[in-house]
Amino acid sequence: MKKIVSLLLALLLMAAAPMAMAAEVDMTEPMDIELMAYFVMEVDEKDPIVQFINDKFNVNLKLTITSEANYDDTLNMRIAGADIPDWFRVTDQGVFNQLVEDGALLNVSEMVEKYNFENIAAQLNVNSKAAFLANDGVFYRIPDTLGCLNRGIFYRLDWQEKLNLETPKTWDEFAEMCRAFAEADLDGIDSTGFTAYGNVSGLEIAQSSFTGYRNWGITSTGDYIYKYEDDNYKAMIEYWRDLFAEDGTLDPEIMISSYTEAMEKFCTGKVGALMMNVNSTWYSNMSQTLTSYKSDAKLGLMMPLPAGPAGSYMNSYFGFSADSAFSADLDEAKAARILAIFDYLLSDEGRDLTLYGFEGQHHDVVDGVKVQREETLNTEWGQCQHLLGEVADFGTNDRLITNPTMIEWVNYSTNPDNVRADTLGYFSNERADVISASINELRTQYLVPMITGEMDVDAEWGNFQKALKDAGIDELRGIVKEYYESKGTTPDSATF
């Protein structure tokens, strides 16, 4: 009996050992912590949520906020001046890799293990986690998920209903719907069928449905193939070319519209369907703007996306936003304090705080449910989530979704069977970046005039392929293959 008890005690001690061994974060000394981030609004250091964090962790958070457009330049200047912020968002993978190589970033894995930050550990265990690991198998950043944010197709549900149209199941049916919208012109303002933004990349919403993969695929012979080399991609270009040539089916300004212009056209009845980012915020904004234009207008969200020769697939983002990284110059006490804050922000309580703030100040409780205050979103946060929430995990805003269409979207867009993700989202290599930049130039030189009909697709496709070769597509293929092999995966796997 004694032996059994001793054995049980020993087992209990062994199980409890990691917890017992976890180091404690010392909160006694006050300290300044700089957080550098881009955000939609300037956040005052007297902000109540920042103050709450300051008090809870005995710190003084100093915020350096820029616009997204200026963030890279500002951060690069800081780095070049050997003035790396304590805690900052990572947007440029090339610079991030250089920082890792030069030993300028904090080893997050080591700290998480030592201090047993459970919420960070869970965040490090995301899908595609191999993409976040440096070559030495260490996390130097904490992934920031995008949630359900992806590109989808909004359309005028009221027009569809009035015209008795079925929801398109194929891209050909989608073209029929756009033609019907343009011909019927139900708002009487010479509406066109469909618009998008981002030139060719906007029209690539159809790409995975044509090629069956996002950027790189594997042929039947096992070779890596880039989308621009694929005849199915050529078929997609021909599809858009034919629509562009038709009068009124496709927005004639599709190649010159910014996303705000594209959205404005849709929300004022100038077009019947729109390729746009979809998440709860975008959906709710779009819905409100559309009904303020026309009270009986209804917003539709196409699910599933129309099918092409390869099936129906969403041409997905990688699924992650700007992660957080930390300076290697931090002493251990400061690093631990920052990660303790981060760990809290990733907890249920922390996520709740950055979504709803404080009752009576940022939200009200209606029928036992927290409801964000409009004035907070419009004048204080500028979006559905506080700065610290976006920095910790943007995907937390999925918790706000109550609209049935958006719930359906979350289920649809997060199902790997429906998605072809850009698993190279975090890949950066000096030579690959040079080749990719050249390939992007070729995209504008060849694919844009092919869609607008200025260039004959059949006659020029061979020249386009030759230009890709000259730009180094074969070398890029080798680099990409090596990368996937180093991660023990292939481009056609949904996740890493």
Place this chain on the structure above:
Amino acid sequence: MTSVAKRGPAKRLWREIWRNRCIYSFVIPGVIFYFIFRIYPLYFMQIAFRDFRVTRPLQKCAWAGFKYFQELFTSVGFRTALVNTLAINFYKLIFCFPAPILMALLLNELKFSAFKRVTQTILYLPHFVSWVIISSILLNFTSVYGGMFNQIRALMGLKPYTFLAQKSLFRSILVLSDLWKETGYGAIIYLAALLSIDPQLYEAAEIDGANRFQRMWHISLAGIKETIVVMLILRVGSMMSGGFSQVYSLMNSQVMSVGDTLDTFVYRMGISNNRFSYASAAGIFNAVVAAILLFSTDRFAKRIGERGLF
């Protein structure tokens, strides 16, 4: 005489400065400005010859020789950007350079001073409107969805037209928008030069029976000839750059083959991709060609009997 010759030019210059130190002190802020923002940055030109990365001190970045220049010259789109830069600047030289001179001459002929002042102020105003705003105005004016130009076309029974997406129109749009924005402001320097012409010359010419056009040609234009030559030399010297904001805000993928300039190309390929060595190599290339153009024009001006810049 002998002692002055013995002193040497440096010592003489120093004595001259010391003697007029109060006047020369006005130059100090300018000298400091040029040292900090023009001379000191020359040290960092070496970035073009190194594998520069922001995460390392410059001295620890390895030398790369002419790697980035070779890469620049063989880049997809470089040749198109170079040709576009020269073509767009050439058109601007032909159409936008003479316009402020003409405007200054016309304004100079206005006798009613209140009207002249109001007109001048109105003409200067577009200079202070940013290219981003101008591009938005143009986008709205030319939109196929109710833009003013397309409404006029609709009244004439014509189909909507995407003006900003037409290659055949893009350079004209650049020239015309530049004319609208900068002509008034550019006239200031010529108006100032015209003010320095002795009014007695006009009176004498009038007595001699010269008509308005003859006075404008033989007195006004002749009186500001030197200013025109200096401005022309400077304009030719800036032919490799300039107009980034204008081209960047108006350009789109459909007109890139005729609108992409070296500035926008380098911004896209170099700076946006954090390839600072590449962007610096492009900057040095630009500067060298601009210097060649500047000195060549200066020499040409001297050869045809003008004073030139140097």
